[in-house]
Amino acid sequence: MNGNILLDHGSGGLASQDLIGSLFLKYLKDPILHELEDAALLKPEKGRLVFSTDSYVVDPLQFPGGDIGELAINGTINDLAMRGANPLYLSLGVILEEGFPFSQLEEIVKSIADASKYAGVPVVTGDTKVVPKGKADKIFINTSGIGVVEDNVEVKTSRAQPGDIIIISGTLADHGITILTNREGLQVSGKIQSDTAPLHFLVKRLLDEMPDAIHTMRDPTRGGLGTTLCEIAKVTNLCMDISEKEIPMHGEVRAACELMGLDPLYLANEGKCIVIAAPDQAEIILQTMRSIQEGRESAIIGKVTEKYPGKVVMTTMSGGRRLVVPLSGEPLPRIC
Amino acid sequence: MNGNILLDHGSGGLASQDLIGSLFLKYLKDPILHELEDAALLKPEKGRLVFSTDSYVVDPLQFPGGDIGELAINGTINDLAMRGANPLYLSLGVILEEGFPFSQLEEIVKSIADASKYAGVPVVTGDTKVVPKGKADKIFINTSGIGVVEDNVEVKTSRAQPGDIIIISGTLADHGITILTNREGLQVSGKIQSDTAPLHFLVKRLLDEMPDAIHTMRDPTRGGLGTTLCEIAKVTNLCMDISEKEIPMHGEVRAACELMGLDPLYLANEGKCIVIAAPDQAEIILQTMRSIQEGRESAIIGKVTEKYPGKVVMTTMSGGRRLVVPLSGEPLPRIC
Numbered sequence: 001m002n003g004n005i006l007l008d009h010g011s012g013g014l015a016s017q018d019l020i021g022s023l024f025l026k027y028l029k030d031p032i033l034h035e036l037e038d039a040a041l042l043k044p045e046k047g048r049l050v051f052s053t054d055s056y057v058v059d060p061l062q063f064p065g066g067d068i069g070e071l072a073i074n075g076t077i078n079d080l081a082m083r084g085a086n087p088l089y090l091s092l093g094v095i096l097e098e099g100f101p102f103s104q105l106e107e108i109v110k111s112i113a114d115a116s117k118y119a120g121v122p123v124v125t126g127d128t129k130v131v132p133k134g135k136a137d138k139i140f141i142n143t144s145g146i147g148v149v150e151d152n153v154e155v156k157t158s159r160a161q162p163g164d165i166i167i168i169s170g171t172l173a174d175h176g177i178t179i180l181t182n183r184e185g186l187q188v189s190g191k192i193q194s195d196t197a198p199l200h201f202l203v204k205r206l207l208d209e210m211p212d213a214i215h216t217m218r219d220p221t222r223g224g225l226g227t228t229l230c231e232i233a234k235v236t237n238l239c240m241d242i243s244e245k246e247i248p249m250h251g252e253v254r255a256a257c258e259l260m261g262l263d264p265l266y267l268a269n270e271g272k273c274i275v276i277a278a279p280d281q282a283e284i285i286l287q288t289m290r291s292i293q294e295g296r297e298s299a300i301i302g303k304v305t306e307k308y309p310g311k312v313v314m315t316t317m318s319g320g321r322r323l324v325v326p327l328s329g330e331p332l333p334r335i336c
Numbered sequence: 337m338n339g340n341i342l343l344d345h346g347s348g349g350l351a352s353q354d355l356i357g358s359l360f361l362k363y364l365k366d367p368i369l370h371e372l373e374d375a376a377l378l379k380p381e382k383g384r385l386v387f388s389t390d391s392y393v394v395d396p397l398q399f400p401g402g403d404i405g406e407l408a409i410n411g412t413i414n415d416l417a418m419r420g421a422n423p424l425y426l427s428l429g430v431i432l433e434e435g436f437p438f439s440q441l442e443e444i445v446k447s448i449a450d451a452s453k454y455a456g457v458p459v460v461t462g463d464t465k466v467v468p469k470g471k472a473d474k475i476f477i478n479t480s481g482i483g484v485v486e487d488n489v490e491v492k493t494s495r496a497q498p499g500d501i502i503i504i505s506g507t508l509a510d511h512g513i514t515i516l517t518n519r520e521g522l523q524v525s526g527k528i529q530s531d532t533a534p535l536h537f538l539v540k541r542l543l544d545e546m547p548d549a550i551h552t553m554r555d556p557t558r559g560g561l562g563t564t565l566c567e568i569a570k571v572t573n574l575c576m577d578i579s580e581k582e583i584p585m586h587g588e589v590r591a592a593c594e595l596m597g598l599d600p601l602y603l604a605n606e607g608k609c610i611v612i613a614a615p616d617q618a619e620i621i622l623q624t625m626r627s628i629q630e631g632r633e634s635a636i637i638g639k640v641t642e643k644y645p646g647k648v649v650m651t652t653m654s655g656g657r658r659l660v661v662p663l664s665g666e667p668l669p670r671i672c
Contacts, residue, residue, distance in 0.1 A: 010670075012558025013602075013663025036567075037493060038415040038554065039388035041485065045381070052375035053427035053480055054463045057472075079374040091389035093429075093478045127390045131670060135473040136393075142429045144389055144480035149377065157373060218374065222348025231372075266349075327349025334346075334467060 005100040010130030019128065023106060027113035028092075030122035040124040042089060045148045050085035052076055053144040059334040061108065061138060063182045065174075065193030068141055069111035071270060071336060074198045075221070076143040077119055081200040082217045082273065084155035084207055085147030090116065092126040093142035098133040108139065119198040121145070152211045157235045159215040160276040164304040166240060167275040169202065169289055170195065170297040171248045172225055176267025177256050179335045186260075191252045197271030202292045206275070209288060216276035219269065221336055223327045226265035228274060229312045230326040240312040242302030242324075265314075266327045268335045276304060341436040346466025355464065359442060363449035364428075366458035376460040378425060381484045386421035388412055389480040395670040397444065397474060399518045401510075401529030404477055405447035407606060407672060410534045411557070412479040413455055417536040418553045418609065420491035420543055421483030426452065428462040429478035434469040444475065455534040457481070488547045493571045495551040496612040500640040502576060503611040505538065505625055506531065506633040507584045508561055512603025513592050515671045522596075527588045533607030538628045542611070545624060552612035555605065557672055559663045562601035564610060565648045566662040576648040578638030578660075601650075602663045604671045612640060 008015040025034060032040045056072040073090065080087040092112065096105070116123055174195040181192060199219065206214050220228040225247075229240045249264060257264045271294060277285050282300060289295035307313075312324035344351040361370060368376045392408040409426065416423040428448065432441070452459055510531040517528060535555065542550050556564040561583075565576040585600060593600045607630060613621050618636060625631035643649075648660035 007669045008665060010558075011663055011668055012560075012604075013563050013665075015664070016558070017662070035492075036571075037419060039386045039419045039421065039481075039483070041419055041492070042385040042387060044384050048380050049378040049385075049482070050375045051378060051425055051427060051482060052461050053429045053478065055429040055431050055465045055478060057431060057465045057467050083373060083375045083377055085375065089387055091387060091480050093389045093391040093480070095391050095393060095431075095476055125388050129391045129393045129670075131393050131473060134470070136476070137467060137471040140431055140472070140476065142389065142391060142478035142480075144387075144427050144429070144478075145375075146385065146387055146482060147375070156371075156377070222346075222352070224348075227349050235372075268348075326353070327347055328351070329344060329349075332347055333343045334465075 003102050005096045005098055005130055007098050007130055007132060010128065023109055024126060027109050028123050030124055032124040033126065047148040047150060050080050050083045050147040050149055052079035053142065054079060056141045056336055057334050058179065058336050060182055063178050063194055065178060066196040067108060067111050068139065069108040070115040071196050072141040072143045073112055073115035073119060074196050075270065075336060076145040077121055077198045077200055078219045080145050080147035081203040082219055083149065084153040084203065085149045086204060087121045087145055087147040087200050089124045089146045090121055091144045092123045094128045095136055095140040096128065096130045097136040097138050098130055100138050153207050155214055155217050157216050157232055160232055160236045160238060160304050161215065162238060162304055162306045163279050164215055164276045165279050165282045165300050166242060166302040166304065167277065167286060167289065167298055168247065168301050169273045169295040171250050172269060173249065173253050173257060173264035173267035175270040176224065176335055177253050181256060191250060192256060195269055195271035197294045199271065199273050199294055202289060202295045205288055205292055206285065210281055210285065213278040213281040213285065214275060218274045220272060220274060221268050221270060224266040224268060226324045227327045230324065233310050233312050237309045239305045239308040240302060241305050241307065243315045244317050246299055246301040248297045248299050265324060270336065339438050341432045341434055341466055343434050343466050343468060346464065352464065359445055360462060363445045364459045366460055368460040369462065383484040383486060386416050386419045386483040386485055388415035389478065390415060392477045392672055393670050394515065394672050396518055399514050399530055401514060402532040403444060403447050404475065405444040406451040407532050408477040408479045409448055409451035409455060410532050410606060411672060412481040413457055413534045413536055414555045416481050416483035417539040418555055419485065420489040420539065421485045422540065423457045423481055423483040423536050425460045425482045426457055427480045428459045430464045431472055431476040432464065432466045433472040433474050434466055436474050489543050491550055491553050493552050493554065493568055496568055496572050496574060496640050497551065498574060498640055498642045499615050500551055500612045501615050501618045501636050502578060502638040502640065503613065503622065503634055504583065504637050505609045505631040507586050508605060509585065509589050509593060509600035509603035511606040512560065512671055513589050517592060527586060528592060531605055531607035533630045535607065535609050535630055538625060538631045541624055541628055542621065546617055546621065549614040549617040549621065550611060553609050555609045557604050557606060560602040560604060562660045563663045565660065569646050569648050573645045575641045575644040576638060577641050577643065579651045580653050582635055582637040584633045584635050601660060606672065
């Protein structure tokens with residue numbers, strides 16, 4: 001497609017219909033979306049519903065390992081999965097800046113369609129707005145999602161308990177360092193790329209096989225592993241005790257963090273989850289996670305204790321002990 | 337509250353938590369939202385689910401009769417109601433520009449809370465992002481919503497049939513003309529104000545009392561009554577035959593449209609619906625609609641025929657006949 005987005009594409013008239021028909025519906029194939037009603041009519045669902053929303057404003061729009069479209073699909077799927085839900089439906093709200101090239105929009109919509117298809121979670125309803133040039137930065141995307149939780153699943157932050165093990169589903173800080181190095185135009189190893197991925201396949205396996213042992217799941221996105229663990233410590237008033245040397249990291253990411261003076265504990269991840277679970281099932285949980293693509297580098301990184309209530313402590317590489325506090329005063333804007 | 341939004345408020349760290357705690361949670365009181373999990377866990381629902389999303393980028397943010405916050409709540413409630421659903425839950429995704437004053441954000445959040453309370457539909461999950469100054473225009477809001485449809489209800493565009501009556505639930509073009517006159521800084525009568533309102537109370541009464549007679553409901557927002565009727569005509573391949581003199585309009589709105597050379601058929605409404613229904617129940621439907629605040633000025637404006645398949649025709653004030661075509665090439669950006 002040639003040309004650029006015009007204000008008229010957001011008017012609700014013929015140009016809007018053209019944009020939707022020739023671009024969004026070309027790639028997004030769900031029949032419910034194609035009904036083009038103001039709202040999607042879905043079938044009844046047994047079980048508790050889960051509902052989540054996220055806006056995506058990442059800069060740059062495209063980066064090694066993914067783009068804003070893939071991030072928007074996977075991010076909301078992961079928010080649903082972290083409550084133990086099976087993600088069923090997504091909405092797609094797009095805000096476009098006048099002048100944005102069709103060709104770039106088409107790439108993003110393709111990427112949305114591919115990610116939705118891979119995950120098996122369709123986009124069933126959508127909305128497109130256009131604002132004048134200079135009033136937004138190219139494209140912002142909101143996705144909301146609906147999922148359903150099985151009756152025997154009870155995953156929530158407050159269920160973490162003393163003695164539980166803390167697992168991370170893979171290497172840390174890949175997404176954050178990818179965005180930051182790309183934005184700064186730094187030449188770094190081609191091995192550094194975003195970890196954007198949907199986590200619901202991994203979650204489903206865990207909950208199908210050992211529903212009761214999985215107490216808490218959280219994906220450490222904005223604010224990173226450090227801030228997310230601090231939130232869990234605060235809610236539970238328990239101590240999260242982790243070991244730096246157990247945290248999986250790519251060597252290139254570690255080197256880039258050192259070069260840029262960044263703490264990987266606070267960098268965003270977009271395809272990783274923290275799993276807090278019963279210790280007597282530690283080995284089987286770890287093996288199950290490692291058997292799935294998205295969790296192949298899972299590792300036990302610590303345990304929940306009562307030692308420092310509400311705090312996160314980390315044994316450092318050098319054997320020292322460090323208090324981990326929430327991210328504060330260090331703006332890392334637009335990483336997702 | 338004093339001060340302005342900083343990039344740090346979108347970092348996911350302490351500043352983000354402060355913003356959410358001191359502002360959003362202060363006004364939005366739903367206990368599910370207050371759990372602050374990544375996704376809201378809701379109870380199971382009987383009946384078919386309905387899901388919708390809309391982004392709001394209106395300029396100006398505040399206008400006579402409402403603001404962006406009220407619009408965002410009512411707009412998504414109305415999209416759900418137009419499918420015959422009882423709206424149950426809303427999500428709230430906010431994109432803020434760095435430097436946006438807290439005081440103005442607080443006004444908008446208050447307005448969101450008031451509209452949500454009036455409608456009886458809580459915000460249960462949310463997300464806040466911040467982009468650098470100049471990368472967005474003050475604030476953009478996305479709301480998505482979930483509703484449930486009773487088994488005996490079947491409201492959809494394709495159900496309109498020959499002989500059906502066409503009703504509009506009140507005066508036309510109030511919202512569109514309010515936004516346009518305010519944006520241009522025109523001094524107009526104080527009686528011109530947005531019609532933003534939730535329509536689910538009206539819809540519920542209609543569907544409780546005569547579920548089978550209500551075939552199609554649509555709210556004529558962007559693109560106005562003209563474009564929305566064209567969409568219905570196209571989907572059904574039927575003719576929408578309306579009479580200009582039956583369309584309710586405030587005198588001040590009509591005068592402002594004439595002054596500005598605007599066709600009220602294409603101006604946005606934010607608290608009105610088109611109801612297409614069985615003719616044998618016309619009087620009782622009209623009376624029911626008029627008995628409710630949001631429908632007190634309801635009027636039958638035409639009927640569905642087979643005369644000009646896929647077309648909208650209007651008998652004008654002067655008795656002539658006019659073909660109504662979809663809005664085209666006239667950008668009226670950011671009216672919602």
